Amino acid sequence: MKTRYKILLVIGSFVTFYFALIPILQVCNSTNSDCIVWREMVLLTRPVVSSPHIWDNGSDVGSWTGTPDGMEVPALADQIMNNLPFVTSMIVLPFVIIGFVVVWDKRRN
16 A cells, blocks of 8 residues: 555544544433443544633623633743644644554565
């Protein structure tokens, strides 16, 4: 099999895994079984989006939960740390596997 097809297979398998996790978790939750493994996989493979500029938390204006100086904007380092499991599992791991595939195919030829 050519290297490009192996790379497409790796990318396709990670994309399929990413999009199949939520339906699998929903099916697991509907069967009333222990879904800890699937929940952890969802938590590890989803990016964290923080929105620090929201003033209304869904109830009323009087329930402010920020600081006296205003809403704190998370630092870039905090956002990277929050998204580290996603970056590791869905970006770094496929690139490492693709790198191994390319090196393995180059050595064989």
